[in-house]
Amino acid sequence: MKVFYSDQFVLPLPEGHRFPMKKYSMLRARVDEAGLCGPGEMRVPHAVTDEEVLRAHDAGYLEKVVSGTLDKQEMRRIGFPWSERMVERSRRASGGTLDACRTALEDGIAANLAGGTHHAFADRGEGFCVLNDSAIAARTLQDEGLVGNVLVVDTDVHQGNGTAAILADDPTIFTFSIHGEKNYPFNKGESDLDVGLPDGTGDGVFLEALGTGLEEALDRAGATMAIFLAGADPYEGDKLGRLSVTKKGLAERDRLVLEACRELRLPVAVTMAGGYCPRIEETVDIHFQTVERAAEMADTFKPWRNEKGAKYG
Numbered sequence: 211m212k213v214f215y216s217d218q219f220v221l222p223l224p225e226g227h228r229f230p231m232k233k234y235s236m237l238r239a240r241v242d243e244a245g246l247c248g249p250g251e252m253r254v255p256h257a258v259t260d261e262e263v264l265r266a267h268d269a270g271y272l273e274k275v276v277s278g279t280l281d282k283q284e285m286r287r288i289g290f291p292w293s294e295r296m297v298e299r300s301r302r303a304s305g306g307t308l309d310a311c312r313t314a315l316e317d318g319i320a321a322n323l324a325g326g327t328h329h330a331f332a333d334r335g336e337g338f339c340v341l342n343d344s345a346i347a348a349r350t351l352q353d354e355g356l357v358g359n360v361l362v363v364d365t366d367v368h369q370g371n372g373t374a375a376i377l378a379d380d381p382t383i384f385t386f387s388i389h390g391e392k393n394y395p396f397n398k399g400e401s402d403l404d405v406g407l408p409d410g411t412g413d414g415v416f417l418e419a420l421g422t423g424l425e426e427a428l429d430r431a432g433a434t435m436a437i438f439l440a441g442a443d444p445y446e447g448d449k450l451g452r453l454s455v456t457k458k459g460l461a462e463r464d465r466l467v468l469e470a471c472r473e474l475r476l477p478v479a480v481t482m483a484g485g486y487c488p489r490i491e492e493t494v495d496i497h498f499q500t501v502e503r504a505a506e507m508a509d510t511f512k513p514w515r516n517e518k519g520a521k522y523g
C-alpha cells in the first residue's frame with residue numbers, strides 16, 4: 211500500500227512541549243520495519259499550494275500563516291510556535307492527505323502518516339491544527355472533477371469542529387464525527403452527523419454507535435470517496451481522551467470503517483489525527499495497527515477497480 215510521510219511532519223518543538231511530535235517518525239519506522247510498503251510505496255507528499263489551501267481557507271488567514279503575522283492569541287490557540295517549518299509542516303501534512311486521496315482513486319486505499327487536522331477553520335487554527343487537510347483534499351479533487359460527493363468519517367475522540375464549520379453549507383461533502391460529548395471542543399460545531407459519547411464509553415457502546423452512524427452516513431452521503439480520520443485518542447489510556455476504548459476496540463473500529471467503505475466500493479484515504487498517551491509508544495501502536503489493517507486489506511480494494519476499468523470514482 212502506498213503511504214505518505216515527510217520528515218517535515220516532525221516539527222522541532224521547545225523542550226517539554228505537550229504535543230507528541232515524535233509519534234510521526236516512530237510510526238514511520240514501525241511501518242518500514244513491518245514491510246507494509248513495497249519498494250517505492252513510501253512517498254514524500256507534496257506541500258499543498260496556495261491555490262489548494264484557498265479552497266478551504268480565507269486568503270487573509272493564509273497570508274497571516276505564511277508571513278508569521280498571526281497574533282499571540284491566534285498562535286496560542288494553535289498551540290505551536292510559529293516558524294517557517296511550521297508552515298511547511300502544515301502544507302506537507304495536508305499534501306499527504308490530498309496525495310493519499312489521489313492514490314486511493316487509483317489503488318482503492320492509501321494512507322497519510324499524519325493529517326486529520328480537523329480543528330482548523332477557514333479563518334483560524336486551533337488544537338494543533340493549522341490547515342484543514344480533509345476539506346482541502348476533498349475540495350481539490352472535486353474541483354479537478356475526480357470525485358463527486360465525499361464522506362469524511364472522523365473517529366478522533368475530539369469533534370471535527372473545523373471541518374464541520376468549513377463544510378457546513380456544502381451539501382457535496384458529508385461530515386460524520388463520532389467523539390466524546392464532554393471533551394474539547396467545548397462549543398461543538400454542527401457536522402452533518404454528530405454522535406457524542408459520554409465519558410468512559412467502552413468498546414461495546416462505541417462500536418455499536420459507530421456502526422449505526424456509519425450506516426446512516428454512508429446512506430446519506432452519496433459519496434464516491436471517503437476520508438477516514440483514525441484518531442488514536444478514543445483509547446482508554448489516552449490522557450486527553452476520556453473514553454475507554456481498548457486497542458482491540460480501535461482495531462475493530464478500523465475494520466468496521468474500512469469494510470463498510472469496501473462494501474460500497476468507495477476508495478478510502480486513511481489519516482492519523484490525534485493520540486496523546488503518556489507513553490508515545492502506545493499511541494504509535496494504535497496508529498500502526500490502523501495502517502497495518504489498511505495494508506492488509508489493500509489487495510481486496512483492488513479487484514473492483516479492475517472490474518470497472520481504469521479508475522474509481
Ligand SMILES: [Zn+2]
Pocket residue numbers: 366367368441443483484485
Ligand atoms: Zn483528537
